[in-house]
Amino acid sequence: MSNQNEVRVCVEALWGLPSCKVAGREVMRQARVLRKDAGKQRCLFVLALLVIVVCRLLRRRKRRSYMNESHLEILGWRFRCFETYLTSLNPGSFHVYTRFYPHEFESLYQRIAHRLDHSRNHIAPITGRQRLATLCRFLGHGSSFTYMSQELCLGACTVMKVVYEVAEVVVQKFFREVFLLPTRSTWAESAEDFANMWKYPRGVAALDGKHFECFRPSHSGSPFYNCKGYYSIVLLALSDAQYRILMFDLGSKGKSSDAGIFQNSPMRTYIESHLDDFPPPVRLRNFGVVSYHNLADQGFGQKVHIQRPFNIVQASCNTGIAHFNKCFSRQVWSTHSLNERGLDIPIVSAQGGL
Incomplete structure (x- = not known):
């Protein structure tokens, strides 16, 4: 009972202090007094934290007038x-x-x-x-x-x-x-649109990431600071030929690469577990059987279901490859840039301030 009375007296003393800073100093003083009793010390710290939280709530700015x-x-x-x-x-x-x-x-x-x-x-x-x-x-x-x-x-x-x-x-x-998971019919429709609208056979979607500038989150350090020199969050999106987003992963830290985000994203898990929903591979002219795949840039790894353009060395030595890279990159860039410019939703949402 005496311990409870001592704790109650400490709490009442902390409650009457004018600020959290003063309360913190008082907590440390009481802790030094009670350092020989570990039980009392732990109890005091817990109660002091509660008091500080309440003080912060009470210090929130109130409206100065009902209306401007x-x-x-x-x-x-x-x-x-x-x-x-x-x-x-x-x-x-x-x-x-x-x-x-x-x-x-x-x-x-x-x-x-x-x-x-x-x-x-x-x-x-x-x-x-x-x-x-x-x-x-x-x-x-x-x-x-x-x-x-x-x-x-x-x-x-x-x-x-x-x-x-x-x-x-x-x-x-x-x-x-709006954001239904892609099905077999979704991939088939998108593949047909890529062939008709972009003259690219065997493509089903375009995969790319976009950085959206944001204010640095409090106590976040540098993980949101990207290689372009500003704080950002990343939108990794999979879009069809008509610029409609099929799947997306939003909120990754700015310093993360697109490939790293995709590797740890539920998007990759879903796509790899539903590869059977892609249209079956068919022969493409004299090039043999080609599987349907997603289009991505050089930042992603080459896989059966993810194709990226040729490297710069190959493109510089062959005009046909250079033309292919130009058309390939245009499809990926156009799909995501139009989604970005259509509405400024990710940009203004990342501001979050006045």
């Missing part, structure tokens, strides 16, 4: 462009603003409206359509939270919360619907 005073006089102008374009007779203007046509936007909204519409507990609530428009505007144009706050006359923190909330709803609702 500069926004009060222009509440009626919020989302005026969105409302005007939505009801405009020119759907192209709305498409430029949100990257959706009005009927597409409305169809998307109807599927997630029950998750976006909140109860009215604010003097100027943001409707579900406005929340979805904020996400579309943010992702479609690669804007920052600060720029969006000035455009919409909202607080930067409000814009950030809306974007994260709606993005989470969209992912939960549509991820499994």
Whole structure:
């Protein structure tokens, strides 16, 4: 009982200290006093850590005002462009603003409206359509939270919360619907598209990685610092001939190579365990039987199901090989660069700040 009383007195003393730094010094002082009793010392450290966590929570910055005073006089102008374009007779203007046509936007909204519409507990609530428009505007144009706050006359923190909330709803609702695992018919359709659109027989998909710049995560050291001289995360994607992503691995550290990421990725495990789903090998003119394969760059290893271009020495000695490398690289680069430029989703998502 005496031990419990001593611990309680220590906790009450720590709770009354003005800051975590002072609490830390007090913990060390009490530890030196109790160094002869290991049980008391361990108990004190555990309780002190709990107190420090609570202190940090209490120190979080609170809102200084219910609403930014500069926004009060222009509440009626919020989302005026969105409302005007939505009801405009020119759907192209709305498409430029949100990257959706009005009927597409409305169809998307109807599927997630029950998750976006909140109860009215604010003097100027943001409707579900406005929340979805904020996400579309943010992702479609690669804007920052600060720029969006000035455009919409909202607080930067409000814009950030809306974007994260709606993005989470969209992912939960549509991820499994959009990113289906490739099947036998998927590979066959993609192989036909590669032959017809790119004049490349026996190709089923293009594999490549892209670095997206991000702020350095706290206490991360150098693993996110890549060879190009900035902090990044890596998107490793497998795309078909129509620039549609079939499989992807997102979030690897910037210093990792594409081949290293693929080697440890579930993508490799799935592909190698489903090679029977690829179209069967067939004869290619006078070159013999050629298996269907994925196209990759020089960073990947040569395998039956992964083909890369010829090396520079071979290409410099043979114009035919050089032309093949040019066409081969164009297919890989075009597929992934168009996916990257179509929407700035990975770039703005990696910012994560104001």
